[in-house]
Amino acid sequence: MKFVALIVVVLAIIAIAQLTRIYELTSKLRNRNETDVDYRDNKLNANLLLLFCIGMFASYVWMIARYGAGGIGVAASVEGVDYDWLFAVNMILISLIFFVTNGLLFYFAWKYHAKPGAKAFYYPHNAKLELLWTAVPAVVLSVIIIMGLIQWRDRTGAAGENAVVIELYSKQFDWAVRYSGQDNQLGKFDYKLINTDNPLGLATTATIAARVEELNLEIKDLEGRINDPSAIYSVVSFEEMKSALATKERLYVRLLQLQENHDPALDAVANDDVVQPANITLVLKKNQEYDMYFRAQDVIHSAFFPHFRAQINNVPGMVTRLKFTPYISTKEMRVKMNDNKFNYILLCNKICGASHSNMKLFVEVLDENEYDAWWAEQIATKTFGSASIVTEEIAE
């Protein structure tokens, strides 16, 4: 296979070389100058430029007609509707610039190709014209900037008083969700507290104590292995164990500080949170504004809700936020999209490793009654303080 491919390539190169050679010889016979463009070629290329421009415009119109917004459907959040409007305004404007400037460029390129006897017009500058096309774009851009900034302020400003607070926690390659419970407040957290029982690292007196004990055991165990006179280790693994021990000891010191500074009064705020393990559908209420907070465990991820036109990166070591108000329930959207399998989705939109393209979380928007019933069950049985976390399968 490789050998055949190689032969084909070599033969192709020889063929082109021979064709070129023949071509050069014949044009020499016909006394044609090989290096100067003749008028016939010039005209041909000028015509082709015009044709290309027409083709480009036609393909643009065709693609707008066929693909439009790429099948993504109407925006499903209040903010998304504003977004779509502003996007449309900008698209119309830039399409206009695209048609006019490309049109002028290719029209002139076609019209003013060199012809026998034609002479170019010596026209080095014109201050008025240049001022005009400095000023016009500046004015148009000012309008765009103002419209954009107004919307940006609305999108990134504080959420309304009735907004429900939610946290999403990302790691390779899934999201866990934390609903803020009755008090609509998220409890404190610290990554050092994360273990199998506490996947989001919530900080309560109990979780801190448990983690201090766990880490203490890990350190003892590691020390025991390092100091075990009967064990034989390679230099590399011995160094690795010592380094791991040093890391754990540093973490331990910081955990003790955390324990010392912890205010037990805050436990209640964390204990009424509903922690939902990774890969279970995020449930939202129709017409409810959400104030969402994001953390990441390992690398940067990006929480991208295409249907709600919302996105924010999830960054290890910091908390980011966004807000939106879904206003079309999943059921209604399925009717609109004419697809009874349609679902809202949360996609990862920052390169994060091998399964980046599979990192997702289904989102379901329920209307008020359905939501209230679902929420009552959560708050009764699944608060962080109350019980073990039940794993559910994804509701598709």
Added chain:
Amino acid sequence: MAASTHEHAHHEESFVSKYIFSQDHKMISKQFLLTAIVMGVIAMVLSTLFRIQLGWPEQSSDILHMFLGDRWAPNGILDRNMYLGLVTMHGTIMVFFLLTGGLSGTFSNLLIPLQIGARDMASGFLNMLSYWMFFISSVIMVVSLFVENGPAMSGWTVYPPLSALPQAVPGSGLGMTLWLVSMAIFIASSLLGSLNYIVTILNLRTKGMTMLRLPLTIWAFFVTAVLGVLSFPVLLSAVLLLVMDRTMGTSFYLSDIIVGGEMLDNTGGSPLLYQHLFWFLGHPEVYIVLLPALGLTSEIISTNARKPIFGYKAMITSLLGIGFLSFIVWAHHMYVTGMSPFLGSLFVFTTLLIAVPSAVKVFNYITTLWRSTAIYTPQMLFSVALVSTFITGGVTGIILADSALDIAVHDTYFVVAHFHVVMGLSAVFGMFAGVYHWFPKMYGRMMNLRIGYVHFWLTVISGYGVFFPMHFVGIAGAPRRYYDYSVYEGFDMNQFNIIMELNVIISIFAIVGLLAQGLFLFNFFYSIYRGPRAVQNPWRGNTLEWTTPVEHIHGNWPGALPVVHRWPYDYSKPGAEEDFILQTVPLAEGETEDH
């Protein structure tokens, strides 16, 4: 003393000092070009490999298997990690090695001494070092493709923590180390080159070559070099801090991380710090790539239109304006990274401002064509195409610069389409135009016109064919750097079908585009040896390089340096016999220099 200088000038150069460790700017320019062509071909092949995956996912491909073997494409199915590696290396090589090192290295080196009337660069030795560091960094970057765990896999921007943690992705091991080493050397090369360009332009202009008589190519190279000198050191510091985080246990970019079941004790660092440092280079970098291309086409359009470039001073002002503004727009890459939204709004303002000088340039090009007599050599066609891609790619920038609109298209294929058109296609078209135009100066022979035409038309059509439909993939919200779009099958089959349909179209054009470059390569190498001999001034240009002999000589001009009497764009000047007037021709009596 005089005798010894005389002897020195005539000594026979050895093969090594003439072709390998040459200090002659013309030879160094050719070395840059050849290296860039090799790197460009590699980067394009890499992109075709992942386009095969995106167009026909889950299908076994003999081509993938042939290039990537059992390790990275078992049974002809591309490995998920290697997909990320291909994307990363394609971006890195294209941006830095082809369009920064290659484009500036080739044409700044060739044209700065020739067009300003200098015997050589200010420092031939530093110039040689610059090339060899570029060469070494290229080799290291290519070698990193072949290491056990694959090349860097965190995207060409190599954001930590992903790039800092080998536990997170295999490419962040040795592959990433080589990436960082290569970039550090590359930056040193770029700095040596840029400093040399700046010093040469400021100090070695021949008599009469005032700053306002410089060809626009030189102005573009000058601004580019200044941008490079001011911004690349910042990338170097970003790279060094990343090296420290990876090897010395520091926490510049790392905080509160658990990866691969291991809890790290890094605290207090910020991944956003890296992004700020990276984009402080990264955005000027866009113009480091673009401005030389614009400079080349300014020259080529004027020469081939047989008409002065319209608004010479406005072109210079807009170059300076773009150069200045490019330093205060970097955070528009970071609207949705968690950076303060207020900071974001400042960057919206500065970013959209940059559209003003860009618009001035476009309108000046268009007006230059108006009432011209355009001669469509391949370089002229590529230059017209560049203006077109600059417009088409530029307008989508208006959407991305607007933070409110960026929210839903950030990191989607809309961005990929935008920067490939405005920076990728434009810069590549500019580079092709430059090669076709100055090939006679570089090799003393002409390239074949007809093959050039076929190459142009296939390239421009496939270029548009790839990136035009890509905008629609992006408007649909399809994220970039996805191995495949199977995730869509789970929530919207209709949209999945649209994305796949577009991806197949894009991939077909990408393959056509790759094959078309075979024509260029053939034309290039064939013409070096077999092309017709060039005359001294084949395009009847005004600038000084066309007053040098066809055969390269050390020192460029056999006798005294030329003296300059006028600006470089006196084409079709009324009252002149010919439709061009060399810069060395004194002003006639009563003739004014009005531009």
